[in-house]
Amino acid sequence: MRKIIIGLICCLCFGNCFAEESDSVIYHIVTTVCENSANSATVNYHCSNPSSYVLYTKASDKAFRKAVKVEPESALWSTKGIENTAKETTFFTKERYVCSAHLSGLKPNSEYIFKIVSQGTESKVFSFATSGKRGKWNFVAFTDFQHKGNRETLPLIQNMKELAHPALVICSGDMVDVAGKEDGWFWLLDNDVFRDFVYAASPGDHEYWADDTGRKYPQYNSPHTFNHLFKFPGNGAPMSPNSTYWFLYNNVLFIALDMNNSNVATGPRFEDQVKWFEKTVEILKGRYQYIVVYEHKSIYGSSKIDSVVAARLRPQWAPVFKKCGVDLVLSGHDHIFSRTEQIDGTFYLDMGSSGDKRRAIDSSVAEGDGIHAKVLDLKNQGLCCACNVEVSKRGMKVTVYNQRKEAVDSFEISPKRKYSRKTENRGEQVFHPTTFVGAGAGINF
Numbered sequence: 292m293r294k295i296i297i298g299l300i301c302c303l304c305f306g307n308c309f310a311e312e313s314d315s316v317i318y319h320i321v322t323t324v325c326e327n328s329a330n331s332a333t334v335n336y337h338c339s340n341p342s343s344y345v346l347y348t349k350a351s352d353k354a355f356r357k358a359v360k361v362e363p364e365s366a367l368w369s370t371k372g373i374e375n376t377a378k379e380t381t382f383f384t385k386e387r388y389v390c391s392a393h394l395s396g397l398k399p400n401s402e403y404i405f406k407i408v409s410q411g412t413e414s415k416v417f418s419f420a421t422s423g424k425r426g427k428w429n430f431v432a433f434t435d436f437q438h439k440g441n442r443e444t445l446p447l448i449q450n451m452k453e454l455a456h457p458a459l460v461i462c463s464g465d466m467v468d469v470a471g472k473e474d475g476w477f478w479l480l481d482n483d484v485f486r487d488f489v490y491a492a493s494p495g496d497h498e499y500w501a502d503d504t505g506r507k508y509p510q511y512n513s514p515h516t517f518n519h520l521f522k523f524p525g526n527g528a529p530m531s532p533n534s535t536y537w538f539l540y541n542n543v544l545f546i547a548l549d550m551n552n553s554n555v556a557t558g559p560r561f562e563d564q565v566k567w568f569e570k571t572v573e574i575l576k577g578r579y580q581y582i583v584v585y586e587h588k589s590i591y592g593s594s595k596i597d598s599v600v601a602a603r604l605r606p607q608w609a610p611v612f613k614k615c616g617v618d619l620v621l622s623g624h625d626h627i628f629s630r631t632e633q634i635d636g637t638f639y640l641d642m643g644s645s646g647d648k649r650r651a652i653d654s655s656v657a658e659g660d661g662i663h664a665k666v667l668d669l670k671n672q673g674l675c676c677a678c679n680v681e682v683s684k685r686g687m688k689v690t691v692y693n694q695r696k697e698a699v700d701s702f703e704i705s706p707k708r709k710y711s712r713k714t715e716n717r718g719e720q721v722f723h724p725t726t727f728v729g730a731g732a733g734i735n736f
């Protein structure tokens with residue numbers, strides 16, 4: 292009977308595994324970035340069974356004849372009994388093994404395939420590519436997918452894959468509406484669109500949401516489910532492990548920040564991130580030509596939707612980005628699209644929404660106000676957005692697309708730093724003295 296039930300569940304919800312004849316279910320499979328994306332990647336998944344492993348090989352080895360087996364780090368987890376998640380409607384109450392397999396020693400600029408095996412169950416075959424491509428390359432960014440089942444997000448991702456073929460995909464948070472509810476994650480992660488790229492995300496305030504009963508915003512104190520779905524590089528700010536981190540991808544240093552939940556915009560966790568950010572940029576100097584930050588709350592976005600962002604986060608972070616020479620900040624949160632002029636060397640791109648939650652422009656964001664170069668009324672125009680960033684040693688070109696693959700904004704960023712062989716990051720090991728390892732890092736907290 293149990294087998295039949297699991298099989299049925301699998302057919303209905305678990306788009307990325309086969310489990311009709313097995314007791315094991317493998318789901319939420321996502322490939323995430325490592326510190327140096329030219330020689331490594333992490334495969335994250337949840338599994339109903341304690342024993343599982345990843346088989347990976349070069350993409351040309353379709354029969355997996357030369358496959359390498361990697362056993363994951365694995366820990367039994369559920370949100371049962373955790374404050375704010377007691378309700379059975381939060382589907383993470385079901386116990387499962389949270390797994391992350393670190394694939395290392397990979398070749399730069401190469402395509403790989405993998406599958407996950409557990410007790411006779413095999414996942415579908417996934418693919419990804421390492422960084423290390425010489426010359427021009429690109430990545431795609433999204434924000435605020437948010438409402439499960441909305442009709443915009445998945446076609447938008449599919450369109451961006453067709454248009455830009457990204458090896459790297461980024462999201463600046465609010466991936467689901469209520470992070471404590473697993474059905475949103477099934478919708479986003481377990482479908483045939485959300486795969487075959489390396490993923491990097493920063494948490495939004497909705498990644499702090501547990502149960503939304505009564506809309507009283509009961510929240511986790513950390514992006515708890517985010518940290519159990521994605522194992523990002525363990526090099527983040529000490530007080531925000533896994534939800535802050537950096538990675539090198541060709542000539543770009545990417546930095547993910549954690550702008551906390553809906554009500555918090557100041558405090559020790561922010562000060563800790565500022566220190567870590569400045570130190571990271573300094574220590575890695577010479578290894579990157581550009582700095583791209585992705586974080587959830589738009590510090591030059593609407594000051595009416597969430598007034599504390601402009602009041603508190605802007606004075607805290609704008610001087611840091613100026614001092615560190617950040618080239619591009621990708622964000623969302625207010626569901627209004629706005630892109631700034633270059634402010635003290637930095638472009639701020641509030642991508643607004645990559646789903647159907649949209650707001651109309653308000654008076655705090657207007658083209659020609661001396662701050663904003665481009666504003667889109669997502670609500671009245673019925674738009675959602677994603678951007679493709681093409682990077683070369685001569686500059687970065689950012690093109691914003693709507694859900695119909697139409698370009699709705701574009702701008703270019705000139706390099707502030709010189710290109711050199713060292714900024715290519717083709718697989719040399721990097722180790723950051725602030726790397727945060729051990730208890731508290733990654734999935735085990």
Ligand SMILES: [Fe+2]
Nearest residue numbers: 435437465624
């Ligand atoms: Fe949002």
Ligand SMILES: [Fe+2]
Nearest residue numbers: 465495496624
């Ligand atoms: Fe948000």
